[in-house]
Amino acid sequence: MKDKKVEKLIKAERARQKKATNLIASENYVSLDVLEALGSELTNKYAEGYPGRRYYGGNSVTDQVESLAAERALELFGLDPAEWHVNVQPLSGSPANLAVYAALLSPGDKVMGMSLAEGGHLTHGSKVSATGMFWTQAPFGVSRDTETIDYAALRELALREKPKMIIAGFTAYPRTVEWARFREIADASGAYLMVDMSHIAGLVAGDAYPSPFPYADVVTTTTHKTLRGPRGALIFARHDNRGLDRKIDKAVFPGLQGGPHMNQVAAIAVALREAAAPGFKKYARQVVRNAAALASELARLGWRIVSGGTDSHLILVDVWMGGKGIGGKEASDRLEQAGIIANKNAIPGDSRSPVDPSGIRLGTAAETTRGAKEKDMIALARRIDKALRKA
Numbered sequence: 001m002k003d004k005k006v007e008k009l010i011k012a013e014r015a016r017q018k019k020a021t022n023l024i025a026s027e028n029y030v031s032l033d034v035l036e037a038l039g040s041e042l043t044n045k046y047a048e049g050y051p052g053r054r055y056y057g058g059n060s061v062t063d064q065v066e067s068l069a070a071e072r073a074l075e076l077f078g079l080d081p082a083e084w085h086v087n088v089q090p091l092s093g094s095p096a097n098l099a100v101y102a103a104l105l106s107p108g109d110k111v112m113g114m115s116l117a118e119g120g121h122l123t124h125g126s127k128v129s130a131t132g133m134f135w136t137q138a139p140f141g142v143s144r145d146t147e148t149i150d151y152a153a154l155r156e157l158a159l160r161e162k163p164k165m166i167i168a169g170f171t172a173y174p175r176t177v178e179w180a181r182f183r184e185i186a187d188a189s190g191a192y193l194m195v196d197m198s199h200i201a202g203l204v205a206g207d208a209y210p211s212p213f214p215y216a217d218v219v220t221t222t223t224h225k226t227l228r229g230p231r232g233a234l235i236f237a238r239h240d241n242r243g244l245d246r247k248i249d250k251a252v253f254p255g256l257q258g259g260p261h262m263n264q265v266a267a268i269a270v271a272l273r274e275a276a277a278p279g280f281k282k283y284a285r286q287v288v289r290n291a292a293a294l295a296s297e298l299a300r301l302g303w304r305i306v307s308g309g310t311d312s313h314l315i316l317v318d319v320w321m322g323g324k325g326i327g328g329k330e331a332s333d334r335l336e337q338a339g340i341i342a343n344k345n346a347i348p349g350d351s352r353s354p355v356d357p358s359g360i361r362l363g364t365a366a367e368t369t370r371g372a373k374e375k376d377m378i379a380l381a382r383r384i385d386k387a388l389r390k391a
């Protein structure tokens with residue numbers, strides 16, 4: 001590279017990634033093929049529109065790239081193209097979620113998503129996100145007793161609030177979501193059911209977590225978490241007489257985006273092929289087994305695991321433990337000093353502030369890509385315990 005300053009920074013980041021133990025639940029490591037697609041000449045091309053319907057000439061190749069990515073996305077999740085449509089253009093998760101709001105709702109319509117403080121995402125209706133500024137929110141949380149979703153309370157809330165859309169999805173909820181219960185509640189309250197499976201997409205693809213597709217109207221996912229692709233997102237919409245597919249496409253372009261990043265779409269296509277290979281199922285199952293091993297060793301060492309465990313790649317640890325432990329910020333700083341990267345995170349009903357909450361969030365997708373197994377997780381739990389224990 002001629003630009004030595006940028007080259008030096010890229011090398012420094014490569015070295016940092018190699019050295020650190022990565023427990024950020026939303027990160028992973030892509031293959032060299034994904035990197036090659038991202039760094040390709042496809043970045044030079046404007047392709048506003050959709051295959052066969054572009055606003056610029058010269059799109060014969062990008063049309064094939066986009067169609068291939070869409071075909072692979074449907075195939076990976078076992079979806080019949082006669083029943084499901086997929087849009088592969090969203091630049092990332094937040095724009096994808098915003099596109100669903102823009103497609104299915106009018107400004108001011110009511111949405112019910114998990115509150116950020118209890119495990120949801122900013123775009124599930126947080127006041128500081130556009131989704132909370134332009135739409136009315138009726139957020140739900142988790143039960144104080146079990147720290148899991150209370151479906152009876154959720155149903156009651158939905159019947160009272162009558163939202164136009166219910167979002168089932170999360171960024172810090174470690175347990176299995178009962179998609180069928182969400183479907184029943186959406187039907188009873190007359191709402192669309194949108195599932196944001198960003199965190200667990202790779203686990204769903206690898207048959208290590210239940211699929212939401214039999215139940216949802218619309219499914220969004222980022223492509224860079226457990227799915228192990230480049231940064232990007234997909235929106236799946238059921239073909240039906242409500243025209244969800246057309247509405248989603250119009251919301252993505254021209255509603256919210258201009259030209260898609262075709263290098264990114266090609267890299268997504270590469271990652272989708274990788275996730276369809278037999279080894280990926282083994283990977284996804286190992287991710288879940290590793291999380292279970294890490295959670296149970298941390299619990300054995302005396303740390304409180306929110307909800308008592310995990311069914312996915314994700315673990316929420318209460319490091320504050322009502323004052324017996326340390327704050328989440330200090331915990332993540334101490335871990336970083338010990339070479340372990342994680343993030344501070346609120347726990348349900350947190351009494352502390354979001355900038356220094358009671359918890360940390362851990363995830364096993366990235367370390368599993370590097371080959372970690374249960375025994376490595378036990379050793380890692382001991383390193384974490386040593387770093388966090390009060391002197």
Ligand code: DSN
Binds near residue numbers: 025026093121171
């Ligand atoms: N920032 C992602 C996460 O860490 O879960 C969600 O967008």
